[in-house]
Amino acid sequence: MGLVVPVTYYLVLSAVLFGLGVVAFLFKRNIITMFMAIELMLNAVNLAFVAFSRMLGQLQGQVYVFFVIVVAAAEAAVGLAIILLIARNRESLNIERVDLLKL
Amino acid sequence: MTVELALFLVLAAMAVAGAVSLILQRHPIHSALSLIVVMVALAGLYLLLGAEFIAAVQIIVYAGAIMVLFIFVIMLLNAGQEERTSFSRMATYVGLPVSVLLLVQLAWWVAKGPVSAAPAASEPSSTRGLALLLFKDFLLPFELTSILILIAILGAIVLAKKEPV
Numbered sequence: 694m695g696l697v698v699p700v701t702y703y704l705v706l707s708a709v710l711f712g713l714g715v716v717a718f719l720f721k722r723n724i725i726t727m728f729m730a731i732e733l734m735l736n737a738v739n740l741a742f743v744a745f746s747r748m749l750g751q752l753q754g755q756v757y758v759f760f761v762i763v764v765a766a767a768e769a770a771v772g773l774a775i776i777l778l779i780a781r782n783r784e785s786l787n788i789e790r791v792d793l794l795k796l
Numbered sequence: 797m798t799v800e801l802a803l804f805l806v807l808a809a810m811a812v813a814g815a816v817s818l819i820l821q822r823h824p825i826h827s828a829l830s831l832i833v834v835m836v837a838l839a840g841l842y843l844l845l846g847a848e849f850i851a852a853v854q855i856i857v858y859a860g861a862i863m864v865l866f867i868f869v870i871m872l873l874n875a876g877q878e879e880r881t882s883f884s885r886m887a888t889y890v891g892l893p894v895s896v897l898l899l900v901q902l903a904w905w906v907a908k909g910p911v912s913a914a915p916a917a918s919e920p921s922s923t924r925g926l927a928l929l930l931f932k933d934f935l936l937p938f939e940l941t942s943i944l945i946l947i948a949i950l951g952a953i954v955l956a957k958k959e960p961v
Contacts, residue, residue, distance in 0.1 A: 697798050697800040697801060698800050698801055698804045698844070701906060701907075702804060702808075703804075703841070703845070704906045705903070705906055706808045706811065706812070706841075708899065708902035708903060708906055709812060709815075709899075710811060710812070710815055710834070711902065712895065712898065712899035712902065713812070713815040713816065713818075713819065714815070715895045715898060715899075716819060716895055717815070717818055717819045719891040719892070719895060720819065721819070721827075723824050723827075723875065725824045725827075725828075725866065725869065725870055725873075725875060726818075726824050726827045728866075729818065729824075729827055729828060729831050729866065730818070732831065732858075732862065733815060733818065733831060733834060736834065736835060736838055736858070739838070739850075739854075740838055740841060740842075743841075743842055743845050743847050743850060744845060746845075746847070747845045747846060747847070752922060752925045752926050752929050753929065755847050755849070755850050755922065755926055756926065756929050756930055756934050758847075758850050759849075759850065759853065759926075759930070760937065760941060762853055762854070762857050762858065763857075763941045763944070763945065764941075764944070765858070765862065766857055766861060766862055766945070766948075767944055767945050767947075767948035768948075769862045769865055769866070770865065770948045770949065770951075770952040771948050771951045771952050771955070773865055773866070773869045773952070774951070774952040774953075774955035774956040775955060776869060776873075777869065777872070777873070777955070777956050778955055778956065780873045786824075786873065786875050
């Protein structure tokens with residue numbers, strides 16, 4: 694069984710998903726949703742890794758995806774704890790309210 | 797049109813629709829459910845690419861653990877509808893062009909790149925090869941991730957615990 698779907702298709706899908714993640718990150722005002730946009734971008738990059746791994750016939754790409762997933766899990770745990778703290782201190786999930794560094 | 801191509805198109809449409817829905821939904825819980833759709837579709841694509849282990853991990857860790865954590869926090873904080881605020885002018889006039897530029901650039905590189913559709917010799921079981929790589933060549937990074945996860949657990953507990961009054 695060869696690679697019936699060209700790798701380019703997977704890469705285009707990966708780029709589109711990454712772009713949608715960037716747009717979501719820029720236009721959402723809820724901290725949790727912005728965090729989800731970051732996860733979407735990580736997923737898009739994972740897809741490119743697996744597609745390249747398949748194209749080159751090497752498994753290293755899948756090992757990197759494994760590590761990305763592990764780091765994403767750790768990041769989600771710490772990030773959601775920080776979001777919990779922000780929500781407790783600011784009593785809001787709106788990113789506009791987190792403006793202590795603004796002049 | 798082969799079965800694989802049809803499957804790819806269906807799963808890709810699912811993933812893109814989920815991502816668009818993540819942007820359009822105003823309630824965080826709906827965005828989270830859209831993201832789960834994207835992740836399940838991506839797991840299907842991994843299966844199509846012959847990466848069974850990654851597909852399983854995608855379902856178990858991403859769609860299972862991480863998204864449950866997200867939904868748990870959304871419910872814990874009782875997050876409601878997103879407030880409509882005016883976008884900052886920075887986001888409208890700089891952010892949008894830059895993200896469009898990024899997309900165009902990515903598309904250009906992908907279209908131009910020397911990507912051939914040359915099929916690689918498909919291995920009967922990629923999971924076995926993955927395990928050999930992970931526990932031989934990548935043993936040190938693999939062990940380091942366990943330390944990373946331990947630190948993340950400790951950090952999450954320290955951050956989220958109640959302040960001693």
